[in-house]
Amino acid sequence: MSRRDKMIAKIKELMYKPEYIRNIGICAHIDHGKTTLSDNLLAGAGLISEDLAGEALGMDTKKDEQERGITIDAANASMVQEYEGEQYLINLIDTPGHVDFGGDVTRAMRAVDGAVVVVCAVDGVMPQTETVLKQALRENVKPVLFINKVDRLINELKLGPEELLKQLTSIIVEVNALIKSLAPKDKKNEWMVNVEEGSVAFGSAFKNWAINIPKMQETKFTFKDIIDYCNEGKEDELKQLLPLTEVLLNMVVKHLPSPNVAQVYRVPKIWDGDIESEVGQTMIKMSPDGPLAGMITNVAVDKHAGIVATCRIYGGTLEKSSEIYLVGSHGKARVQQAGIFMGAETIDTGKVPVGNIAYLTGVKGASAGETICSADCIIDEFEPIDHISEPVVTVAVEAKNTKDLPKLIEVLRQVSKEDPTIKVEINETTGEQLISGMGELHLEVVTNRIINDKKLEILVSEPIIVYKESVLGHSPVIEGKSPNKHNRFYIDVQPLDKPLYDALIEGDLKEGRIKTKETAQDFIELGMDKEEARRVWDVYNRSMFINMTRGIQYLDEVKELLLEGFEAALKDGPLANEEAVGLKFILSDAKLHEDAVHRGPAQVLPAIKKAIYASIMSANPCLLEPIQKVFISAPLEYMGNCNKDIQNRRGRIIGQETKGVIAEMDFEVPIAKMFGFAGDIRSATGGKGDFSTEMKGFETLPIYLQDDIVRQIRTRKGLSPEPYGPEHYSA
Numbered sequence: 001m002s003r004r005d006k007m008i009a010k011i012k013e014l015m016y017k018p019e020y021i022r023n024i025g026i027c028a029h030i031d032h033g034k035t036t037l038s039d040n041l042l043a044g045a046g047l048i049s050e051d052l053a054g055e056a057l058g059m060d061t062k063k064d065e066q067e068r069g070i071t072i073d074a075a076n077a078s079m080v081q082e083y084e085g086e087q088y089l090i091n092l093i094d095t096p097g098h099v100d101f102g103g104d105v106t107r108a109m110r111a112v113d114g115a116v117v118v119v120c121a122v123d124g125v126m127p128q129t130e131t132v133l134k135q136a137l138r139e140n141v142k143p144v145l146f147i148n149k150v151d152r153l154i155n156e157l158k159l160g161p162e163e164l165l166k167q168l169t170s171i172i173v174e175v176n177a178l179i180k181s182l183a184p185k186d187k188k189n190e191w192m193v194n195v196e197e198g199s200v201a202f203g204s205a206f207k208n209w210a211i212n213i214p215k216m217q218e219t220k221f222t223f224k225d226i227i228d229y230c231n232e233g234k235e236d237e238l239k240q241l242l243p244l245t246e247v248l249l250n251m252v253v254k255h256l257p258s259p260n261v262a263q264v265y266r267v268p269k270i271w272d273g274d275i276e277s278e279v280g281q282t283m284i285k286m287s288p289d290g291p292l293a294g295m296i297t298n299v300a301v302d303k304h305a306g307i308v309a310t311c312r313i314y315g316g317t318l319e320k321s322s323e324i325y326l327v328g329s330h331g332k333a334r335v336q337q338a339g340i341f342m343g344a345e346t347i348d349t350g351k352v353p354v355g356n357i358a359y360l361t362g363v364k365g366a367s368a369g370e371t372i373c374s375a376d377c378i379i380d381e382f383e384p385i386d387h388i389s390e391p392v393v394t395v396a397v398e399a400k401n402t403k404d405l406p407k408l409i410e411v412l413r414q415v416s417k418e419d420p421t422i423k424v425e426i427n428e429t430t431g432e433q434l435i436s437g438m439g440e441l442h443l444e445v446v447t448n449r450i451i452n453d454k455k456l457e458i459l460v461s462e463p464i465i466v467y468k469e470s471v472l473g474h475s476p477v478i479e480g481k482s483p484n485k486h487n488r489f490y491i492d493v494q495p496l497d498k499p500l501y502d503a504l505i506e507g508d509l510k511e512g513r514i515k516t517k518e519t520a521q522d523f524i525e526l527g528m529d530k531e532e533a534r535r536v537w538d539v540y541n542r543s544m545f546i547n548m549t550r551g552i553q554y555l556d557e558v559k560e561l562l563l564e565g566f567e568a569a570l571k572d573g574p575l576a577n578e579e580a581v582g583l584k585f586i587l588s589d590a591k592l593h594e595d596a597v598h599r600g601p602a603q604v605l606p607a608i609k610k611a612i613y614a615s616i617m618s619a620n621p622c623l624l625e626p627i628q629k630v631f632i633s634a635p636l637e638y639m640g641n642c643n644k645d646i647q648n649r650r651g652r653i654i655g656q657e658t659k660g661v662i663a664e665m666d667f668e669v670p671i672a673k674m675f676g677f678a679g680d681i682r683s684a685t686g687g688k689g690d691f692s693t694e695m696k697g698f699e700t701l702p703i704y705l706q707d708d709i710v711r712q713i714r715t716r717k718g719l720s721p722e723p724y725g726p727e728h729y730s731a
């Protein structure tokens, strides 16, 4: 039996022993070395040749990933590791670090129980380090820390033992400060990383060595010895003495939870169903014989196998040829293959029990975020996966040959399934297909893949910024009349209170129609008036619909219609047909026709929509634009050039710090002004500057620009150039 076959046999055995399983994600800021680390772990496990690790990029399986040298999709692999005489199954996911692909990280975190957070020893904690930690901790995923590129501190920066220790300690302190502020309340202390206990390792993924305190105790190696080995040109020996795979995976096995431990606190957080039910108990007790409960966290399309879904099995067993039910889309499908991932390959094991990360094929309707269960035992859905960022840039695409239009529609449907952070819409007026994504690079990758992988010739427009609509003031009470004039709704609007708005952005408050009274308490804790808090009917697009009427006959019967109308109105605001956000609507009175026939959808929907539009237009409507945080690090003499470039982009200076001869600068810049930034900053710093970006959120567009931008958007969308005033909607 080859080493690989033996490993597959072992994996099949360990799959059934949850205490010997670890599901982990590797995540970091871009370029800090996740993929090099994952590749070396794969090589250590015999999954790719050791010579190719770091070059072959076994986890970066797509051609564009290898060409660009960055990870775009999350990739998976299962491997076996021995720790203290026992063998363990490690299911690993490598995730992208670039801000544009944050959606993959969030989804990967739903599949795992632990995360190896990789931080570059030279750069330290960077913006995406904070974002990925936030994504992990929000999903109740426990972190350990690997400080990578320590070889550079020794070989390039020539640090001695004391300075080395100082630099490493400052990174650990910063990471722990983040864990303390972001971890779930009951885990804050337990989850901070600890050098003494060995939940922090240091090393070089590139040179294939790593060390932590347990390894120091075992080998009697010190940082001084490591520095000496590097200085004496014996770095290659370090990988024999301090093998990266062993140190890293031992840390994972010892400090990250097995699924049977993690599911006890993760399932109640990510699943809304009744924990005491049969399904709930199957998940908590990790029973492979109970009802199937799984969540699809990623979907890819393979030329031969069709849709290949990644699925975390939370209960029961996924079986080949079985019929499963897709809870969100209400579809049924027959599983063709069920097995595990091994980098670029999949191994069909026929069955995958609870606690593992599986792949499955044959599920045509699968999309990331979908709950799956057995067709004869339907379960409650898992919580939707919240994405921290949201689309900020759009491109219009059209098929080069009009005969390809049906194919384009099909391909776009597939693309949005593979990547739920992509939004695909059709502009009803112009017939254009619009793809919105997290940034220019994200859309470039998506459209290139349509051309190269899906073999479809398309024309792609210049990127268009996504704006949002909101209000600055408080409208008077507006009357919305139904077409038959027998139904009238009286509402007003004002900006939603900031603490509530922020909590919705952070995902601390969930959106949706309010079903239980308990939610009111969360609103009250954020400063909302008690009476209003108890009367919230719906939270949608970071806006609230509050019913403050009393004793209106038939109101409950039209409630669903009112909320449908409210949500539809916010999808396309009255100013520029962009989404409306951050609004608080109060319904203060209503008059309804006593006969149900006269208060149906055709009457109620237009009445509420008109009232919403008129109220927005009378409350000083405004546009919000997406803002990016930009961090530039460059030699001091280029600081002036950088500031000038940023100011030309309507940017703001947030902070500047000098570290030796290097200036570290923080800015905030509208995304509308970021096009071409990479090239410009390269020339502004003589090629010596580095930069990274992070999404800040949406902020009010300067008022002097608003009329022009509104006109531009409306004209592009085929609407009249000027928006209608409130009187237009009260006719």
Ligand SMILES: Nc1nc2c(ncn2[C@@H]2O[C@H](COP(=O)(O)OP(=O)(O)OP(=O)(O)O)[C@@H](O)[C@H]2O)c(=O)[nH]1
Pocket: 028, 029, 030, 031, 032, 033, 034, 035, 036, 037, 054, 069, 070, 071, 072, 095, 096, 097, 098, 148, 149, 150, 151, 152, 203, 204, 205, 206, 207
């Ligand atoms: N000197 C040194 N270079 C390293 C080390 N680890 C990674 N690198 C280099 O750093 C660069 C980025 O490494 P990757 O592994 O692609 O980084 P990543 O975090 O996966 O990047 P994305 O996938 O694009 O987010 C590559 O040029 C690596 O060769 C290390 O330990 N030491």
